[in-house]
Amino acid sequence: xGEIGEGTVPRVDLRRAIATRSGGFLLFAVTPPxxxxxxxxxxxxxxxxxxxxxxxxxxxxxxxxxDDESARTPDERPFPFLPTxxxxxxxxxxxxxxxxxxxxxxxxxxxxxDRLRSWLGQQVPSRALAVFVGSSSxxxxxxxxxxxxxxxxxxxxxxxxxxxxxxxxxxxxxGDEHLRLIAKQRAxxxxxxxxxxxxVNAAKDLISDYHHECAAQDLAPVPIVLSFSVCGSLRTLExxxxxxxxxxxxxxxxLRHADDTLEASSEQACAMAVDLIAFCRRLGVPFGxxxxxxxxxRVEIDAAMxxxxxxxxxxxx
Amino acid sequence: xGEIGEGTVPRVDLRRAIATRSGGFLLFAVTPPxxxxxxxxxxxxxxxxxxxxxxxxxxxxxxxxxDDESARTPDERPFPFLPTxxxxxxxxxxxxxxxxxxxxxxxxxxxxxDRLRSWLGQQVPSRALAVFVGSSSxxxxxxxxxxxxxxxxxxxxxxxxxxxxxxxxxxxxxGDEHLRLIAKQRAxxxxxxxxxxxxVNAAKDLISDYHHECAAQDLAPVPIVLSFSVCGSLRTLExxxxxxxxxxxxxxxxLRHADDTLEASSEQACAMAVDLIAFCRRLGVPFGxxxxxxxxxRVEIDAAMxxxxxxxxxxxx
Numbered sequence: 001x002g003e004i005g006e007g008t009v010p011r012v013d014l015r016r017a018i019a020t021r022s023g024g025f026l027l028f029a030v031t032p033p034x035x036x037x038x039x040x041x042x043x044x045x046x047x048x049x050x051x052x053x054x055x056x057x058x059x060x061x062x063x064x065x066x067d068d069e070s071a072r073t074p075d076e077r078p079f080p081f082l083p084t085x086x087x088x089x090x091x092x093x094x095x096x097x098x099x100x101x102x103x104x105x106x107x108x109x110x111x112x113x114d115r116l117r118s119w120l121g122q123q124v125p126s127r128a129l130a131v132f133v134g135s136s137s138x139x140x141x142x143x144x145x146x147x148x149x150x151x152x153x154x155x156x157x158x159x160x161x162x163x164x165x166x167x168x169x170x171x172x173x174x175g176d177e178h179l180r181l182i183a184k185q186r187a188x189x190x191x192x193x194x195x196x197x198x199x200v201n202a203a204k205d206l207i208s209d210y211h212h213e214c215a216a217q218d219l220a221p222v223p224i225v226l227s228f229s230v231c232g233s234l235r236t237l238e239x240x241x242x243x244x245x246x247x248x249x250x251x252x253x254x255l256r257h258a259d260d261t262l263e264a265s266s267e268q269a270c271a272m273a274v275d276l277i278a279f280c281r282r283l284g285v286p287f288g289x290x291x292x293x294x295x296x297x298r299v300e301i302d303a304a305m306x307x308x309x310x311x312x313x314x315x316x317x
Numbered sequence: 318x319g320e321i322g323e324g325t326v327p328r329v330d331l332r333r334a335i336a337t338r339s340g341g342f343l344l345f346a347v348t349p350p351x352x353x354x355x356x357x358x359x360x361x362x363x364x365x366x367x368x369x370x371x372x373x374x375x376x377x378x379x380x381x382x383x384d385d386e387s388a389r390t391p392d393e394r395p396f397p398f399l400p401t402x403x404x405x406x407x408x409x410x411x412x413x414x415x416x417x418x419x420x421x422x423x424x425x426x427x428x429x430x431d432r433l434r435s436w437l438g439q440q441v442p443s444r445a446l447a448v449f450v451g452s453s454s455x456x457x458x459x460x461x462x463x464x465x466x467x468x469x470x471x472x473x474x475x476x477x478x479x480x481x482x483x484x485x486x487x488x489x490x491x492g493d494e495h496l497r498l499i500a501k502q503r504a505x506x507x508x509x510x511x512x513x514x515x516x517v518n519a520a521k522d523l524i525s526d527y528h529h530e531c532a533a534q535d536l537a538p539v540p541i542v543l544s545f546s547v548c549g550s551l552r553t554l555e556x557x558x559x560x561x562x563x564x565x566x567x568x569x570x571x572l573r574h575a576d577d578t579l580e581a582s583s584e585q586a587c588a589m590a591v592d593l594i595a596f597c598r599r600l601g602v603p604f605g606x607x608x609x610x611x612x613x614x615r616v617e618i619d620a621a622m623x624x625x626x627x628x629x630x631x632x633x634x
Contacts, residue, residue, distance in 0.1 A: 175566075201518050201565045208567035212574065248518045249492075250525035257529065 014060040014101050015129070018161055018191050023223035023286030026312045027103065027193075028053060028305075029062035030293055032090035035083040039093075042085065046094025053098070056305050057312040060101045062193070062290060063087035065133065067107035088119060101129055103163065103193075108149040109135030109142030116144055117152055125159030131193060133165050150187040158188075166192040166224060168202035169246045171209070178209035185222055193225040196240060196292055198247040200272050204279055211283045225288040226276055230307055231255060231265040232300040239294065262303045266310075273311050289315055331377040331418050332446070335478055335508050340540035340603030343629045344420065344510075345370060345622075346379035347610055349407035352400040356410075359402065363411025370415075373622050374629040377418045379510070379607060380404035382450065384424035405436060418446055420480065420510075425466040426452030426459030433461055434469055442476030448510060450482050467504040475505075483509040483541060485519035486563045488526070495526035502539055510542040513557060513609055515564040517589050521596055528600045542605040543593055547624055548572060548582040549617040556611065579620045583627075590628050606632055 012025040030049060033042045053061065066084045087104050095102065108116060123130070132153070134146030144152075153162055164184040171177035181192055197203045207224060214221045231237050237255060241247060251268055258264035273289060280287040291308040293301045329342040347366060350359045370378065383401045404421050412419065425433060440447070449470070451463030461469075470479055481501040488494035498509055514520045524541060531538045548554050554572060558564060568585055575581035590606060597604040608625040610618045 199518065201516065201567070204567040205565055208570040212570055248522055250518070250521040253525040253529055 012059045025059040025288040027060045027290040028058045031064045032085040032087045050097040056308045062103045065105040065107040103129040105131045107133045108144045112143045120156040129161045131163040163191040164189040166194045168206045171206040172202045178213050191223045194227050196227045196229045196245050211285050221285050223286040225290045227290040228269040229292040229294050230303040232262040329376045342376040342605040344377045344607040345375045348381045349402040349404050367414040373625045379420045382422040382424040420446040422448045424450045425461045429460045437473040446478045448480040480508040481506040483511045485523045488523040489519045495530050508540045511544050513544045513546045513562050528602050540603040542607045544607040545586040546609040546611050547620040549579040
């Protein structure tokens, strides 16, 4: 019998944990390389990513699909928008060695219906998972609406496990995000992934309202995947804010005055995750955890991986 | 040597804990009887209050001064406004047996300057403590402004320990409550008492901003007394909201769906207090705790006393 290393800790079967609505899984999320990256560089980035993720006990990898969100806000983007590779292409071409399932985001507004249809047709429902994201702006520039994307998936690939996004900040503003989640669930979503959580109260408000509305409608709640990130600099914090993440004032103060911002943000994220794990367990709402690496700085990626390892332990407690 | 009961646990010297800015004390807050109460009934209420508070390890009693706040909000008051006895009169006449110091609130807008001046003149600075509250409305009906009340105290009774109110909800709206606290501190306040806390993030935002602003101004922070209450019914919750207390949606849901609302709210309050105690200790902000009994129902008063006993233990950990 050899020693049991982190890589051999039994992993949760992601597809099964979603299908049975049991949750309890850990995801890690990355953004594909920039479009301007050469195929050789992209292959190297993919190889390194797969290699490094082996040491983290994750049950799935999330691949974001970045839309140019500049239509959404008149604020200047603190980081320039650089188009990234299609996450589905990146997965197929450069992440072949990945040992865990991938959840591919599709910013559906970016794609014409025929392209989305053909992508759906190519998926193997027993291997792929996807998350559809509607267009964030209402300027009519969306090539395909979220509702239409749901119909296409129903028609072309009904067995494909499909997730949706859950935004606590929208719930804080409008108070109806739980109803949106239930509508998406009725349209076929079997899990949700939140935006990065920095406001625990806002996340609890959404989870609580979702839980009680499901009970009222006699509907079983599906796993809500809570996303966390580390934040190594005030610039990253500014970027999170720009993305629409509500960062409470006191957390901003802590990060601003910390000797080690990265370490402080990691402690914050861990404390928030522990609080929300206990909350979800008490309510009986299935959940997963997701650690996003929002910066491309090596030191932040490393810290995100350490955070994922810690959250993995919390999840298995 | 007799057994050590709760009543004999060494108490914090409230005046000293305020003067040395060390905090660490526990208060209990009550509202005086209604003005329509007969002297005999008021005496009996006072006797019972003193008697029952002996079993709770408090370091001071807060006596509220209720102002008719109907000018503040156009909403209908869910509980009728019934004028209450002057807390200073109630203390003098009916709480003679009280074994702990009393902090008397003065809603300064209710009193003409000469009355406030004569009350100040009667105080014994080595025994009395007070909190001045400004008028909550801006309709010009205030007989004395908060700034003028501070001047009077400076002039007539500068040795009287004076507190101010700290409102996290106002900080959430305007973002300058920490500056108001510092201004009140410069005007003579040596402690602050918060409105009842149900939104931990809002309380942390205020404490954090106050802490960092004190550091920036090279000012030693004074104790912030965090107030908690139990809530035995949705009607009490409605009343708290009307008073301006921000109750997060998820807490409302928990109370609404709890088998035992009173017990659930007590658990909530205790969890929030534990969280905020750790937060204040980490920042090095001195603090105290205060348990308010907002309802006159016997079962809620008993639960508030049990909460105070629990928080006393947490404080001494």
